[in-house]
Amino acid sequence: MRIVMKFGGTSVAGAEKIRHAAGLALKAVAEGHQVVVVVSAMDGVTEDLLDLADAAGSGNRAALYTVLGKVRSAHEAAARALGAMDEVDPLLGRLETLVSGILAVGELTARSRDAVVAFGERLSTAMMGVAMGCRAMDGHGAGIVTDDHFGEADPLMEISMHQVRQNLEPIISGGRPVVVSGFIAANQHGVTTTLGRGGSDYTATILGAAIRADEIWIWSDVDGLMSADPRAVPEARLLTAINFAEAVEMGKFGAKSMHPRALEPAAAHRINVRMRSTFNPDNPGTLISDATAAGDAAHAVRSVPMLKKMAMVTVGGAGMIGRPGTAAAVFTALAEARVNAHMICQSVSEAGISVVVSMGQLDKARAALERALVKVTSGPHANVVSSLKVQENLAIIAAVGQGMKGVPGVAARVFVAVAEAGVNINAIAQGSSELSIAFAVDEAAGSKAVAAVHRAFGLGG
Amino acid sequence: MKATLVGMGSVGRALVTLLAQRQRSGGHRPGTPEIRAVVDSRGARLARAGQPLDLEALVAAKAQGVPVHRAEAAGGLGVEAGGPEWSQRLIAESGTELLIEAGPTDLKRPATAMGHLRAAMASGMHVVCVNKAPLATAMPALLELAAYNRVGLRFSGCVGAGTPVLAMGEQLARGDRVRGISAVVNGTTNYILTQMRDAGQSFGEALAGAQQLGYAEADPSGDVDGWDTAMKMVILAAAVMGVKTTVGRSQVEGISKVTREAMAEAAARGKTIKLVGRAGEDGVSVGPAEVDRHGPLDVAGSINAVVFRCDTLGEVTLSGRGAGGPETATAILRDAEDLAKAAGADRGGR
Numbered sequence: 087m088r089i090v091m092k093f094g095g096t097s098v099a100g101a102e103k104i105r106h107a108a109g110l111a112l113k114a115v116a117e118g119h120q121v122v123v124v125v126s127a128m129d130g131v132t133e134d135l136l137d138l139a140d141a142a143g144s145g146n147r148a149a150l151y152t153v154l155g156k157v158r159s160a161h162e163a164a165a166r167a168l169g170a171m172d173e174v175d176p177l178l179g180r181l182e183t184l185v186s187g188i189l190a191v192g193e194l195t196a197r198s199r200d201a202v203v204a205f206g207e208r209l210s211t212a213m214m215g216v217a218m219g220c221r222a223m224d225g226h227g228a229g230i231v232t233d234d235h236f237g238e239a240d241p242l243m244e245i246s247m248h249q250v251r252q253n254l255e256p257i258i259s260g261g262r263p264v265v266v267s268g269f270i271a272a273n274q275h276g277v278t279t280t281l282g283r284g285g286s287d288y289t290a291t292i293l294g295a296a297i298r299a300d301e302i303w304i305w306s307d308v309d310g311l312m313s314a315d316p317r318a319v320p321e322a323r324l325l326t327a328i329n330f331a332e333a334v335e336m337g338k339f340g341a342k343s344m345h346p347r348a349l350e351p352a353a354a355h356r357i358n359v360r361m362r363s364t365f366n367p368d369n370p371g372t373l374i375s376d377a378t379a380a381g382d383a384a385h386a387v388r389s390v391p392m393l394k395k396m397a398m399v400t401v402g403g404a405g406m407i408g409r410p411g412t413a414a415a416v417f418t419a420l421a422e423a424r425v426n427a428h429m430i431c432q433s434v435s436e437a438g439i440s441v442v443v444s445m446g447q448l449d450k451a452r453a454a455l456e457r458a459l460v461k462v463t464s465g466p467h468a469n470v471v472s473s474l475k476v477q478e479n480l481a482i483i484a485a486v487g488q489g490m491k492g493v494p495g496v497a498a499r500v501f502v503a504v505a506e507a508g509v510n511i512n513a514i515a516q517g518s519s520e521l522s523i524a525f526a527v528d529e530a531a532g533s534k535a536v537a538a539v540h541r542a543f544g545l546g547g
Numbered sequence: 548m549k550a551t552l553v554g555m556g557s558v559g560r561a562l563v564t565l566l567a568q569r570q571r572s573g574g575h576r577p578g579t580p581e582i583r584a585v586v587d588s589r590g591a592r593l594a595r596a597g598q599p600l601d602l603e604a605l606v607a608a609k610a611q612g613v614p615v616h617r618a619e620a621a622g623g624l625g626v627e628a629g630g631p632e633w634s635q636r637l638i639a640e641s642g643t644e645l646l647i648e649a650g651p652t653d654l655k656r657p658a659t660a661m662g663h664l665r666a667a668m669a670s671g672m673h674v675v676c677v678n679k680a681p682l683a684t685a686m687p688a689l690l691e692l693a694a695y696n697r698v699g700l701r702f703s704g705c706v707g708a709g710t711p712v713l714a715m716g717e718q719l720a721r722g723d724r725v726r727g728i729s730a731v732v733n734g735t736t737n738y739i740l741t742q743m744r745d746a747g748q749s750f751g752e753a754l755a756g757a758q759q760l761g762y763a764e765a766d767p768s769g770d771v772d773g774w775d776t777a778m779k780m781v782i783l784a785a786a787v788m789g790v791k792t793t794v795g796r797s798q799v800e801g802i803s804k805v806t807r808e809a810m811a812e813a814a815a816r817g818k819t820i821k822l823v824g825r826a827g828e829d830g831v832s833v834g835p836a837e838v839d840r841h842g843p844l845d846v847a848g849s850i851n852a853v854v855f856r857c858d859t860l861g862e863v864t865l866s867g868r869g870a871g872g873p874e875t876a877t878a879i880l881r882d883a884e885d886l887a888k889a890a891g892a893d894r895g896g897r
């Protein structure tokens with residue numbers, strides 16, 4: 087088999103864990119598999135490097151040297167234990183030169199921030215290369231090319247896939263493994279960029295698609311995707327197989343799934359993804375494939391994820407009746423303020439539209455909606471919205487399963503189960519996708535509602 | 548448009564000669580490229596600000612085996628090749644608006660030409676390419692780079708040399724739907740097969756003869772094993788039918804197993820054997836095949852024939868000379884003129 091394996095930050099946090107991860111990869115090589123390893127930065131290092139970049143940009147020397155010392159000692163300790171000082175020391179030196187340069191210029195650009203952050207993956211990649219005794223390269227070296235959108239760069243997919251194929255194929259067809267740093271790439275001119283959302287998982291699926299891998303393994307500290315959060319539902323079970331659409335939907339509602347952006351290359355090229363745990367490597371984890379289960383009543387609901395710390399903003403006013411443009415204005419205002427609406431509901435009377443956002447984005451959302459709809463005295467939206475109500479401490483719960491497509495009565499079963507558990511539903515998502523039913527409840531009652539739905543569909547052990 | 552020319556072989560020299568003739572006869576047409584830099588395998592020559600290169604002196608020097616960086620008579624500045632990716636850097640820093648890539652088609656190492664194209668597009672240069680290798684191995688990637696950098700990419704000289712095969716295919720695909728393409732597009736194999744048929748030679752004898760006459764290279768594998776035809780079919784399939792494929796994914800068989808006997812048998816049935824390239828919605832295949840004697844694909848020597856099978860129009864055939872330096876140079880001029888026109892319209896529109 088041809089396998090791309092990605093190890094997350096917790097799987098490479100320290101020499102012991104790096105050795106363990108390297109052992110897992112080398113075991114697959116010994117079994118005759120062709121292996122490409124993708125690594126994230128050591129746990130917490132990306133955040134440290136962001137702090138470091140900010141400290142440099144704002145001229146805060148004290149903070150800069152404190153954080154730099156922390157990053158240095160964490161990596162030196164691991165590198166010494168692995169015998170990787172020759173690789174790690176020069177990188178740390180370059181990092182120091184870079185931040186000193188930013189400090190001297192006194193300005194941090196998105197471009198220089200990417201240059202700093204990239205060292206997290208460069209360092210862990212170098213150590214993994216030594217631990218595995220094989221070649222290590224960054225995403226740019228592997229061939230991933232992006233646009234110039236620093237901090238959240240989009241790969242130029244065709245040229246990236248072409249170059250990755252050219253660069254990696256000769257190595258792995260020769261039976262040799264190779265380590266590639268996740269998350270970082272470069273623009274056409276070779277300037278370092280970072281991939282943003284999806285991060286190292288995205289790197290893994292791009293590489294997997296390019297070399298037509300049989301499977302992409304995402305190693306982390308959990309066994310895979312669960313039928314519900316085990317803290318809310320103790321009898322929650324590991325899902326052994328789901329499909330791409332379900333994985334995306336579960337991720338939207340808070341399950342520890344992969345980012346949709348990271349799943350995209352795998353879904354487009356039909357490459358199976360396996361989520362599994364380095365702590366429990368005998369467990370095959372959750373397989374995400376393109377097998378479909380539409381109309382399969384027995385699997386109408388597979389999982390009940392929950393998003394906590396939510397708030398609902400409702401704009402209302404009699405003037406909204408018969409004015410469909412208001413909904414569009416709401417979405418535009420939120421999009422412009424870069425607020426992510428997790429759920430949208432409209433009352434039957436059309437006299438109100440509610441959006442559910444995270445508590446962290448509540449102030450931004452409220453301000454944007456007031457500016458666009460409430461405090462307007464002229465134009466098409468003048469005097470349409472008269473009230474803006476906020477409800478805090480909510481949870482969004484979703485019943486997710488591709489099998490519900492075309493199966494009648496699933497929504498009724500969900501809502502009856504919640505009602506029988508004595509939980510009041512505050513709002514129901516409108517026009518949600520064909521594979522989920524989402525609703526909002528008070529956060530305090532969230533676990534109870536999840537457990538009720540979980541039980542109603544027989545998802546427990 | 549100010550241009551950088553890579554490659555001073557038969558195509559590059561023919562192009563420069565044509566441009567020199569146009570200059571002398573005052574027949575300057577809008578959109579004619581102005582060569583400000585030339586590159587060969589050993590180095591480059593760059594025009595100095597405000598002064599053109601002496602194109603005739605350049606051709607004369609190359610004809611005597613002098614590399615361009617030593618062709619002082621052409622004026623400008625000579626630069627010797629040096630360091631990895633030197634030609635990419637030179638292109639990126641040339642200050643010109645157009646790259647004309649006429650370097651050698653090397654299917655085993657397409658990276659050099661690919662690097663030229665990437666460097667040009669990343670610096671906002673338009674590209675005219677007659678080198679088949681990068682297109683046949685990375686067409687989707689090149690189209691993506693052209694779109695992303697908002698530059699034009701033309702390659703009509705890659706198939707049929709000066710005969711506008713791609714243009715006709717694209718025209719057909721506009722009103723109708725092209726379902727399949729069959730073609731004889733390699734002169735070397737066509738010469739060999741004709742000798743086998745008309746002079747009763749074996750494959751080996753015919754190949755040796757072709758090499759003596761200079762119709763076949765010392766290493767003839769690119770032609771006789773079908774790779775040249777495969778590259779052309781991949782490019783055709785992509786440009787005309789939107790089929791994304793590569794040479795690596797194509798089924799390719801050459802003509803070395805064709806026997807005199809098979810040839811004679813085919814002739815007895817009113818057929819003849821040609822190296823036929825096929826492109827369909829499921830990809831490209833190349834191999835020896837029987838075609839009707841005196842039918843559309845029964846062409847001689849360096850003549851190419853391409854049959855487009857369309858939904859409504861049925862079969863449409865184009866044939867014409869499919870190789871030659873001057874022929875290919877006309878395709879370059881045509882592409883450059885198209886690009887200049889498109890760039891002009893773009894500016895006018897804003």
Ligand SMILES: NC(=O)c1ccc[n+]([C@@H]2O[C@H](COP(=O)([O-])OP(=O)(O)OC[C@H]3O[C@@H](n4cnc5c(N)ncnc54)[C@H](OP(=O)(O)O)[C@@H]3O)[C@@H](O)[C@H]2O)c1
Pocket residue numbers: 553554555556557558559586587588589614634648649650651652659677678679704705706708869870871872875
């Ligand atoms: N001839 C035709 O009928 C025809 C038709 C259609 C398409 N084409 C294509 O057009 C291209 C040129 O054909 P041709 O017949 O002119 O080939 P050619 O005679 O072999 O000339 C190749 C030229 O490229 C130069 N070159 C080699 N390596 C280079 C490098 N790394 N960087 C820059 N320049 C380099 C050579 O330099 P030196 O001069 O220093 O050796 C030479 O000038 C080929 O890709 C061919 O497939 C040809």
